[in-house]
Amino acid sequence: MKVLVTSEDKHLDSPVDVRFARARYFIVVETETGEYQAIENSQNLNATQGAGVQAGQAALDLGVEAVITGHVGPKAFATLLAADIDVYVEATGSVRDAVQAFKAGSLSRAVRPDVESHW
Numbered sequence: 001m002k003v004l005v006t007s008e009d010k011h012l013d014s015p016v017d018v019r020f021a022r023a024r025y026f027i028v029v030e031t032e033t034g035e036y037q038a039i040e041n042s043q044n045l046n047a048t049q050g051a052g053v054q055a056g057q058a059a060l061d062l063g064v065e066a067v068i069t070g071h072v073g074p075k076a077f078a079t080l081l082a083a084d085i086d087v088y089v090e091a092t093g094s095v096r097d098a099v100q101a102f103k104a105g106s107l108s109r110a111v112r113p114d115v116e117s118h119w
Contacts, residue, residue: 014094
């Protein structure tokens with residue numbers, strides 16, 4: 001399964017970035033093989049508006065089935081929901097830790113955004 005984890009840097013041992021839309025990096029991990037790719041999110045990091053929708057569209061374009069992050073706002077959540085991408089929030093530790101927690105089934109799927117816009 002291909003998942004996107006928000007990250008503060010471009011490695012599996014980097015801390016999970018608590019923000020989805022304004023994360024520094026998106027780490028796309030293939031959970032079966034452990035292969036990963038880091039994608040800079042600089043276009044959304046400093047966006048004045050539209051970061052949630054753009055980040056959601058980026059996740060769709062990357063072909064992920066799930067997003068793992070700290071928090072997700074309403075516009076990003078709506079975009080991901082419309083794309084049929086599951087969202088898991090309150091991830092902590094490293095990207096590697098978050099993927100392991102996901103694979104173990106210990107992360108809860110979000111049913112709604114957990115922060116306000118422009119968080």
